[in-house]
Structure formats: structure tokens, C-alpha cells
Amino acid sequence: MELHDDTRVRAAWANTDPLLRGYYDTEWGMPVRDETGVFERLTLEAFQAGLSWLTILRRREAFREAFAGFEVNRVADFDDTRVEALMADTGIIRNRRKIEAAVTNARAAQQLRASGAGLAEFVWSFQPERSPAPETDAEVPSTAPEAAELARALKRHGFSFVGPTMAYALMTAIGIVDVHLVTSHRRGCSGLWLADGSRAPAAGTAGSQR
Template sequence: MLIRAGWANTDPLLRDYYDREWGMPVRDETGLFERLALESFQAGLSWITILRRREGFRAAFAGFEVDRVAEFDAARVDALMLDTGIIRNRRKIEATVQNARAVQRLRESGTEFSELIWSFQPDVSPVPRDDSEVPTTSEEALALSKELKRRGFTFVGPTMIYALMTAIGMVDVHLLGSHRRGCSGLWNTDGTRVGS
């Protein structure tokens, strides 16, 4: 039997996400913005709730193309509040628009979104033996959360940011013994960076 995180064993959609996507490096702006938005929407909800609506989110938020989302106005936000294909939470919808504009401002300042996010990658990754040893935040997540807030982002608390970091492979919290441990190609199974 393959070893997976407990959450990945509760639904076939979660299992597929775990086996194919979770923990793989994401560095492109659109991909990172989508993950940031989805993690924001997930706050207070289960991840399966978000995954089941992922295509609805993509349709509602213009494929998570930053420049298109940044143009959303109050009327578009009101329309999204009627969209049953997403989580209809005004604060989270408005945060996604605000964060798209924050990504644009980063670009204008000469900093790429991916560059900023990945500059907070830690030197060492956790080595959890079971789910109880998987952290929910880190010093790097706290620092990145503060920096994103300083740059005008919202709904980017340290727990959510750590979830983002695990989702995009910045840290590897796959359990020791999992067939996915080290799948990102960035981490050795002992938690050290590849090539270090």
C-alpha cells in the first residue's frame, strides 16, 4: 500500500491531486497566483471543497491571469457573488482582485512574483514520519506573510502561506516512506536541499 498524507486518502480527487500535483514546483506567475487564490479561498474550509470547484474558479477568475483579474470592478465582484461554481465569499473574492493588483505593482517595481515567493524557500525541509509531525507554519512562512502584506497582499496569513509553500514544493512535507517524498526534485528525503 502506498503511503500518503491522511487527507489524501479520504477522496479519489484528493488522492489524484496528491499523486500528481501537490508538492511539485510551481514558478510561473499564473500558476502561483492560482495557488495563492485557492489557498485563500480554502481558509476555514476543507481542501476537497476547493478542488471540486477548481474549474469553476478558473472560469470565474479568467484562468487566473493576473492582468485580467486586476481589472475586475465592483460589478464583476457582485456578479461573482452569484456564481455557484465558486465559494461566494465577498472578502475572499475582493482579496483575489486586490492580490492581482499587488502582483502587478510588484512587476512595476522590478520584482517578479515568483522571485519574491521563492526567495523565502528554507534551507531545510521537515521530515515528518506521520501526519502529527507535519508543521502548519514556519519562520519562513511568517516572514513571507509579512512581506506580502507589506506589498499590499491580503488573506496571506502564515498558516495559509505555509500551505502554499507545501503545495508548490518550496518545502517537502510528504511523509517519510511516501512514494511522493522528494518528488519535487528540490529536496532529498532527509530534508536537505538537492545539491547541498
């Protein structure tokens, strides 16, 4: 845990660069439920493997341009010529396995639609009953049983370059779980979780007040 000079409590990683701080304060852990948004995070988490998240954030706009705004149908149409062009694009991470995985995953996402559940709905179906409630950075888990199940399920549906750690990073990024420190000003920012890790009551239920 670290305190930035504005006295707000953040995870230690978020205090190392203004770009990370902005991402933490405005985006990380907020619910993302649309196909394009989930596919973008899935793709970027795969590219982040072995690198820092700051490296990815600095190239995010270049990634969006290179991968057609992360629209699944457009990325699924990428051919070998487009892959070679991406391998020459200095604005992104030029890793052939990761680039090809993005195309493979876009096609797998299309197939998920045909099976009756889109990518976003499928990923969110692995939301656990409880979320962690870490008091220190050391208590923040790197994976969970639900993440391992999600990774296995994605692989069964043809996705590649996915594993339990990456799946959990995706789940934390899009609000499926809340791993903000319990003392952080962002704890509970998604509106889905309470400070103790239990689910927040849905709007309009007996647990809500006017």
C-alpha cells in the same frame, strides 16, 4: 500515515477521496514557478480558509473560469460589477472578502513586477535552507518562520487575506518545502529536496552522477 489499497504511503488527508488522492499523487508539492500558477494557488488557498481542500478542488474548474484563468492582469481589471457577478456565481465560494482579496492581490502582483520581482520569484525567495522530514502526520508542521516572513512581506506589498498558515500551505503546495512523509512514494518528487530535508544537489554539480 495511511496505506491506500495500492500499498502506497500517503498523508491521511489524501486517502479520504479519489480527487484528493489524484491531487496528492500528481500535483501537490511539485514546483510551480510561473506567475499564473502561483497566483492561482495563492487565491485558492485563501478561498480554502475555514473550508476543506476537497471543497476547493471540486470547484477548481469553476474558479478558473470565474477568475479568467487566474491571469493576473485580467483579474486586476475586475470592477465592482464583476465582483457582484462573482457573488452570484454558484460554482465558486461566494465570500465577498475572499473575492475582493483576489482582486486586491492581483493588483499587488502587478506592483511587484514594477518593483523588479514578479510574484513567483518573490514567493520562492523565501525558500528555507532545510525542509521538514516528517515520519507521521502529527509531525507535519502547519507553519514555519519563513512562512511568517512571507506573509508579512506580502502584506507590506499590499496583499490581503494572507497569514503564516496560509503562506505555509502555499509553500508546501508549490514545492518550496517538502512535507511529504519520509516513507511516502511522493517524498522528493519535486527534485529539490532529499529525504532527510536537505537540499538536493543541482544538476551538473559535484553531487550528481552520470
